[in-house]
Amino acid sequence: MIGLWDTTGIEVVKALANERRSAGGLTSGLALTLISVVDERQVREAEAAATIAASAHPCRLLIIVRADVTQQRSRLDAEIVVGGRLGPCEAVVMRMQGRLALHAESVVMPLLAPDVPVVTWWQCTPPDRIAYDPLGVVADRRITDSAQADDPVAALRVRSDDYVPGDTDLAWSRITPWRTLLAGAFDGNRVGVRSATIVAPEHDPTALLMGGWLEARLGVHPARRTGTSRIMEAVELEFEDGDAMSLVRDLNAGIVRLRRTGQPDRILPLTRRPLGDELAEELRRLDPDQPYAAALAAATGKRKLDEHTAPRVHIWKDPALAERPEPADTPLQETVAS
Structure with missing residues (x-):
């Protein structure tokens, strides 16, 4: 030096x-x-x-x-x-x-x-x-x-x-893991989305961009619900046939639980990446x-x-x-x- x-x-x-x-x-x-x-x-x-x-x-x-x-x-x-x-x-x-x-x-x-x-x-x-x-x-x-x-x-x-x-x-880069998991969960799905909900802190810019991405890709305006932590906690989707799907973060284990009507829960990795x-x-x-x-x-x-x-x-x-x-x-x- x-x-x-x-x-x-x-x-x-x-x-x-x-x-x-x-x-x-x-x-x-x-x-x-x-x-x-x-x-x-x-x-x-x-x-x-x-x-x-x-x-x-x-x-x-x-x-x-x-x-x-x-x-x-x-x-x-x-x-x-x-x-x-x-x-x-x-x-x-x-x-x-x-x-x-x-x-x-x-x-x-x-x-x-x-x-x-x-x-x-x-x-x-x-x-x-x-x-x-x-x-x-x-x-x-x-x-x-x-x-x-x-x-x-x-x-x-x-x-x-x-x-x-x-x-x-x-803030856009920080939701790449979420977007990847959601896109993968849609593989083979041919049913439209009726509504979406994002669980996140009120002033979370990643949640704002996640909502914008869902609206741009799916044509639905997501609702917001305030969570209990300082980071985004979950994304919930309801399909036109009445089924539901959600990604819920485990705040301590670095994973998310993928839940969908009629299917067993799946555990997927979601770690916070370094800057x-x-x-x-x-x-x-x-x-x-x-x-x-x-x-x-x-x-x-x-x-x-x-x-x-x-x-x-x-x-x-x-x-x-x-x-x-x-x-x-x-x-x-x-x-x-x-």
Whole structure:
């Protein structure tokens, strides 16, 4: 590892090139550039997740940690790791303070690996408008995590307002095991679904997307019932012939019980995957995720999301302005009573 303290972007580029030569790294072996925007407390979590994802998708990992943008003096600290503890990836962790944090792209752009796609991943509160962040505009694919927001369901609705093809959310990856089991349970079934119910916490974004997916695929609007745990517990379906089917999670054993009228119960595995596996799943495809767009549209009432314009244009918005107090109204002349 190489540490550069109070450095410049040019020095980071030079140090990365030197470290790659020393480690024998080959740019042609990289599948993509992964830009990760994280909070300071989540740097190690992002590194661990990227290590798992890089085992399937060798990448150049650029982790951006933004500090107080209102500081008078800008500062850049960087750590460079090629291979080693982070697996088959070239990693640069950059901590930016002051106004430099508002222009992270000026440091990131020269570090992008040539001739490979760019993916930006926010492992922090998702932005309201990705177009405000040039790190999102430059990316071919953009990964947010609505679960990081104070109100995850509201954040997912913001994603539908701001959606363009290439956007996705890790809440969608988290229901992949559920979708796989439900799709498998429908093998050989030729009876339509009359109604559906999802048992989950009130502010669970995965349940919202699960409901959208069921509505997009089956044409029924699922009802919601609040469960007793902090994660989705069950999906219940009623068929047009009166039969019923349900997937009920065992909260302690990492399994679900598949129940269907007239058939014996089946036990199926459903373990909670680590963040790195969810990230690796999203990196498998760099084209627009149409099933996600359909589920998000149905869940939020937005239609034809996949027809939104794909290119993004950077819209400059200075976050520091919100930190400055508004000037007080002062009279032109003051009368002093004696």
